[in-house]
Amino acid sequence: MQKRLPKYRSVIIRTASYLYILVFVYAAVSKLLDFENFRVQLAQSPLLSAYAGLIAPAVIILELLLALMLCFKTTRLTGLYGSFFLMVAFTVYIYLILNFSDFVPCSCGGIIEKLGWTEHLVFNIAFAALAVVAIVLLEKEKSSRTVVVILKSVLPSLLAAGLVVGLFLSSEHIIKQENNFIRRFGQHPIRDEKSLDMGANSYYFAGMVDGQIYLGNTTAPLILTTVDTALTTKKSIKIRLDNTGHPFRFIQAQVKPPHFYLYDGTVPVIYRGQLGDSLAYTISFEDCYFSQLQVIDSLSFVFRAQSSQTKTQVLGRLNLYQNPKVRLNETLLEKQVDGMFDTDGWLLRDEVTRELLYVYTYRNQFLVMDRELNLLRKLHTIDTTSRAQVQVRALSDGRHKMDAPPLQVNKTQAVHGQVLFNQSNLMGKFESREIWKQAAVVDLYRTGKQEYLGSFYVHDRGKNKLSRLFATDKHVFVLSGSEIKRYRFAQAVTRHFRTGEAENLEQSRQ
Incomplete structure (x- = not known):
């Protein structure tokens, strides 16, 4: 049984990596093919309106870069940590939309377009958990200490959550009080x-x-x-x-x-x-x-x-x-x-x-x-x-x-x-x-x-x-x-x- 375990680890790691590659490439290409619409919809976000011009291309570039890193064994672990970071950021973003937003905007491209906000929250949590499993298995192959693995997993999640919350607070202040001419159109006002x-x-x-x-x-x-x-x-x-x-x-x-x-x-x-x-x-x-x-x-x-x-x-x-x-x-x-x-x-x-x-x-x-x-x-x-x-x-x-x-x-x-x-x-x-x-x-x-x-x-x-x-x-x-x-x-x-x-x-x- 112990001899077969590394094989299952490898299968799980590769499966997680391939799923992330599929999700990121699909989402990035979908946004890229209709970039103007993606940027317009992101500008309607009640959390990130002020940074739509920066975040729209940054998300696409990051998704494609992480997909590329996950393709190679030498960069796969870094790619998984980056994927976990990005998925946590997406999850916190959707949680804030559903609980602290002035309004719930329309979807903004990619897979989000196929799911509702609550369904996508569940989807993100599941994928974040999948990344954690793959990271733990890959770190065990490298004989990393458990405390190191925990710290390396917790810190990105805290950083991602803090970044999204910070962008939210900053964007709200800019849009409502120091607007740089970005409008928000709520749903059926x-x-x-x-x-x-x-x-x-x-x-x-x-x-x-x-x-x-x-x-x-x-x-x-x-x-x-x-x-x-x-x-x-x-x-x-x-x-x-x-x-x-x-x-x-x-x-x-x-x-x-x-x-x-x-x-x-x-x-x-x-x-x-x-x-x-x-x-x-x-x-x-x-x-x-x-x-x-x-x-x-x-x-x-x-x-x-x-x-x-x-x-x-x-x-x-x-x-x-x-x-x-x-x-x-x-x-x-x-x-x-x-x-x-x-x-x-x-x-x-x-x-x-x-x-x-x-x-x-x-x-x-x-x-x-x-x-x-x-x-x-x-x-x-x-x-x-x-x-x-x-x-x-x-x-x-x-x-x-x-x-x-x-x-x-x-x-x-x-x-x-x-x-x-x-x-x-x-x-x-x-x-x-x-x-x-x-x-x-x-x-x-x-x-x-x-x-x-x-x-x-x-x-x-x-x-x-x-x-x-x-x-x-x-x-x-x-x-x-x-x-x-x-x-x-x-x-x-x-x-x-x-x-x-x-x-x-x-x-x-x-």
Whole structure:
């Protein structure tokens, strides 16, 4: 019996080696044949996203190198130790995915493609055990001491586990706080539920009250339309103004219960009406010119305007009860080129937290402010365009004109519960150009601190692309062409929302 034992040892060692060769060659070739897809899928990993560009080729090279080492008797033991190290690393990676990941990604090529994550965890554990058996038998042939074999087996496993955990922690920090423009697309963060054809492509979101979405219309500015959140009924009301004798150029509507507001900053005039009534009265006339406006309450507003002194864009506050009514904050919007085009962006209000946001159009930055326009946080999006790429020429009459089309970074936004939904205009690393031709990309960010939360696609409706966003506790509504569409958020999105209960309680005590 003792004479036959070395033969069985040899068979087991060769069998383990050949199985590893088969697995590694198959996996490496599969990844290599579809390398771009493998790298894209690895970039979606919630553990290793930040290192996809390095890890993708490194894994393939290491698998092929280990397969080669296992072919030769002189390097087989080293190859088995390396195989054990790599298999332990894969096992720890899958364990972290299943237990500590924000989401479980799709498979990423090779044999993983044929198995689920749990099944592959079992597969890896079995192969790691097979490597240990082969290592022990091979070390016994060399008469190695048992304690040496144990140490040489335990140390690689600890090193592999530590390396994967370290990469995970480092990658999470980089992706969420110091992103180098790698997006993560979770599994089904939104679900397409329903759509309604509005009959025109000129609508925009004006607000929401008691389950009714209010829509303004750029081509019919005195028509206010309501649609229920189930997208089953649509009603329109024609607004009557107490004074129509102004040279209107761009009337817009906004709803903040219990009132609706119509305004045109080129006049400048602001009207206010009671919801349920069609008559709107003038509450502000010639107090200040503005290009954007957000309602704070029935008598106070924040706006964006052009400073008469510096000719740059500024943010300001209009309070009809104060004297003076208008107060400007000329330090919030930072000039990079001309102070006009380079500071272009969108002024938003979070109805849950009552914070204000200003999202720059041509740079990767957004500001978070309180209702008094005090700067709370200066945060950035994950692209790398920190300086507005605009070319501006000054005209003889003092006006400015763009010399070339600018690089648009951010297109349209919505904010809800300290989560910013930002439609990006720039393609990130490891992303498919074909998908970009068929869909818009919406990135999610916390507004309470610097953190990127993930991204999702909103697919085009034929030739119609996303034009406006509106977010609620459970849904995101999208205007695309003449349609309004409703998507339901997955729990992976809604868990990031902050409720307004604590703030409302605190306000009730004051």
